[in-house]
Amino acid sequence: MVTAGGAIPDYARAFQDQMQEMLLRTQKALALTIDADDAKVGQTPKDTVWERGRARLYHYRPRTERRVTTPLLLVHSLISKPYILDLYPGGSFTEFLLGEGFDVYLLDWGTPTEDDRLLTLESYTQKLLPAAVRRVAHDSPNGRTSLLGYCMGGLLATLYTALHPRAPLDAVACLTTPVDFSRMGLFSTWTDKRYFDVDALVDRTGNIPPEMLRRSFTMLKPASEFSPVRYITLWQNILNDRYVEQYRAFNKWSNEHIPFPGECFRQVTKELQWGNKLIKDELVLGGKPVRLSAIKRPFLHVVARRDHIVPLASAEPLVAMVGSTDKKQIILEGGHVGIVAGRGAARDLWPAVASWLSERASPLPDGGVK
Secondary structure, rough: OOOOOOOOOOOHHHHHHHHHHHHHHHHHHHHHHHHOOOOOOOOOOOOEEEOOOOOOEEOOOOOOOOOOOOOOEEEEOOOHHHHHHOOOOOOOOOOOOOOOOOEEEEEOOOOOOOHOOOOOHHHHHHHHHHHHHHHHHHHOOOEEEEEEEEEEHHHHHHHHHHHHOOOEEEEEEEEEOOOOOOOOOOHHHHHOOOHHHHHHHHHHHOOHHHHHHHHHHHHHHHHOOHHHHHHHHHHHOOOOHHHHHHHHHHHHHHHOOEEEEEHHHHHHHHHHHHHHOOOOOOOOOOOEEHHHOOOOEEEEEEOOOOOOOOOHHHHOOHHHOOOOOOEEHHHHEOOOHHHOOOHHHHHHHHHHHHHHHHHHOOOOOOOOOH
């Protein structure tokens, strides 16, 4: 409606603005649906410096002058892709560490094929991880490195450190790492040996299919995948390009699981889920007993109070079992993924871990600066 003077009434203009905004929101939502898997992730520049089988060791290119003498080796899980630690520009833990002056490496286990079905915990903790640590230490100005493991990557880093007490490590930091497998919530229920035939599964499938893994994680919080709150929040923020970028990156990562090597899955199920041998001090790998009390390096464990994947009750006993006198546990509010890459991660986890690690970096042999 136009008045006699040719002006559009305020209510008509407001309605027109609302319709234009609704059209723009709809266009953005459709674009997000069409390009759901096209998120740009893992963009921090890096170079491959070592490889063995499917495993790759990446060295990130520096963003600033190195201020922390000891390099940091990131160790990821076996069931998902490691770019959760380098999610998107401005929302990347790796990018943050580089900005703090760390020299950062990442051990990417790669996507297993049928040829990898026989990999075991020994393969990772006594062959691949030791080789990667040696490579990083060789390139290090002080001949040492530190480890930062996330989830099962933290478990592998912990097992490695316990099995190699003389490894050239300055410090070990773990994020949301399980140790008491009797307290793994629904995972413990689903893998109950009275009902779960792990031998039949592994013998038939070889590697555990990624879709099976993805569904198991979805079933931990089945309502969340279809929660109207999730989509209402997205709709409310659909014009916020930064929010949409984070949503797309998270969505891509959470749906991009990889196969779990069959023999390792069989071993984890029997030795850890059923036997709970790590917390009982009964785990043996490659003929060597795994004693968490043998870990004497400075040790940090960050756990999440609302973690539905590695419940607090499963993760919390780890620090007490470690033999180091310099050890610390930090409990953060949030969930398994949110504390590492959520909107609060840059405020809570990233600076706390960076500060703890930098304070434990060894000086250069001659006391100089490289």
